Amino acid sequence: MELEMATKDLTTVEICAGAGGQSLGLHLAGFRHTLAVELDRDAAGTLERNLARLARTTGQTAPVVAVGDVADQSVWEPSDHTGIALLAGGVPCPPFSIAGKQLGSSDERDLFAWAVETAGVMQPKAVLLENVRGLSMPRFAGYRQAVLDRFAELGYSADWQLLEAKDFGVPQLRPRFVLVALQEEYAPFFRWPEPIGGVNTVGDALYELISANGWTGAAAWAERANRVAPTIVGGSKKHGGPDLGPTRAKREWRSMGVDGLGIADAAPGPETHHDALPRLTNEMVARLQGWTGAEYAWEFQYGKGHKTSTYRQIGNAFPPPVARAVGLAIAAALRQDAAATGRTGFKPEFHDEVYRALRSHGGFISVIRLHEILGGALSVDDIARRINFMTRDFEMEVRVRAGVDSYRLGEWRAFRGQDDHVRHEAFAAPQKRSKIS
Incomplete structure (x- = not known):
């Protein structure tokens, strides 16, 4: 009965849902999906099957899983889902990935700004969006601030936090950059989840599976693999088959006794040499x-x-235990479980005062003047560098007078649903759309 009371109003729509890592975590936190949207058909099939199973266990109707471009209104209509408790999703990572070109707003896969506008249409009580660590870097300081400021205009308090999967019982580093936004009445009750303590190692997590076929080297291997894994990289459809990441990650895997050049079909058997370097299976x-x-x-x-399809589904996922921890924190805020203190658990660590100063000024302003306005908190070189980063995501006018450059911040280039945005070209041709992930 307690669970029923706790979950009755915790409805969620999930966008860019993948194969369901976030879906499962949110379900275990008490949320119940009414809709999930995913572009990849294989991942959507996984999601549909498992969400239907979870619905049966709770005696509920299975949610709809819509397949297609999440920004296509023929796939779903956000205005049909107003007033839900939570809008959640893992919008595409490649626009911000350190392993990629970090194109941000110039990448056709970028959906962060669109997700913010969608929240404005749906007016959920809370929003949860997760992405890669690259979005936390100085390159995207202005982009992050634009997201926060737009949420504020829509009536939400929002902030970012870098969470590592290893802090929540997952035997992998996997830092994820998480945004949580809550309507003002719920924001004072939110606190980011605390690490659970203890470390689960690769050896401990996989000994049962690596030894399942009678490999004599399993015990020694598990002892060697006595630390957390590097971040697993699922890859995108623009690149090749399954392996365990870039060269640096493969070296780390090798030091733990794993051949990271591919994925195995089965665990090593008794015929495998006890000193072998096995490949991991998808399981x-x-x-x-x-x-x-x-x-x-x-x-x-x-x-x-x-x-390859299965590995991509797994490797691109938000670890369910991390999603569960964040989901529980959001659920507690929505139930207003804790005593309100008048301030949230949000921190200013990922805010950008240069963007705000440019935006609030509205006209042309020099780096020197910005330095004065900010009270010398940032060096002139740092301000110039941040402005340079902003030119990749925003229109920026430059005026030169007496040899001094002045800048005026213009429109955000990000896709927010505009009919004339270049993103539509990438999704118009089927041969191009099949490579988008």
């Missing part, structure tokens, strides 16, 4: 992402080239 990778034990059980749907 093992899923366990390293937090899908472990009956509570986190998940069945992946296979498509064409199923090993």
Whole structure:
């Protein structure tokens, strides 16, 4: 009965849902999906099957899983889902990934600004969006501030936090940059989740699976793999088959006794040399992402080239235990569980005063003048560098007088639903759309 009372009003719509890492975590935190939207058909198949199973266990109707471009109104209409408790999603990572070009607003896959505008249409009580660590870097300081300021205009308090999966029982580093926004009445009750303590190692997590076929080297291997894994990289459809990441990550895997050049079909058997470097199976990778034990059980749907498809579904996921921890924190805020203190658990760590100064000034302003306005908190060189970063995501006019450059901040280039945005070209041609992830 307590669970029913706790979850009755915790409805959620999830966008860019992937194969369901965030979905499962939110379900375990008490949220119940009314809709999930995903572009990739294999991931959507996984999501539909598992959400239907979860719905049966709670005696509820299975949510709709819509397949297609989340920004296409023929796939779903945000205005049909107003007043839900939570809008959640893992909008595409490549625009911000350190491993990529960090194109930000210039990448056709960038949906962060669109997600903010969608929240304005739907007016959920809370918003949860997660992405890669690259979005936390100085390159995107102005972009982040634009997101926060737009949320404020829509009546939300919002902030970012860098969370590492290893702090929530997942045997992997996997830092994720998480944004939480809440309507003003709920914001004072929010606190970011605290690490649970203790470390789950690769060896501990995978010994059962690596030894399942009788490999004699399993015990020694597990002892060697006595630390957390580097971040698992799922990759995108623009690149090749499954492996465990870039060269640096593969070296780290090798030091733990893992061949990171590919994914195995099965665990090593008794014929495998005890000093061998085995490859991980998809089941093992899923366990390293937090899908472990009956509570986190998940069945992946296979498509064409199923090993690659399955690995991509797993590797791109938000670890369910981390999503659960954030979901519980949001649920507590929505229930106003804690005594309000008049201030949230939000911190100014990822705010950008240069963007705000440019935006509030409205006209042309020099770096020297910005330095004065900011009270010398940032050096002239740092301000100039931040402005240079902003030119990649915003229109920026430059005026030169007496040899001094002055700047005026213009429109955000990000896709927010504009009919004339270049993003539409990428999604218009099927051959291009099939490579978008």
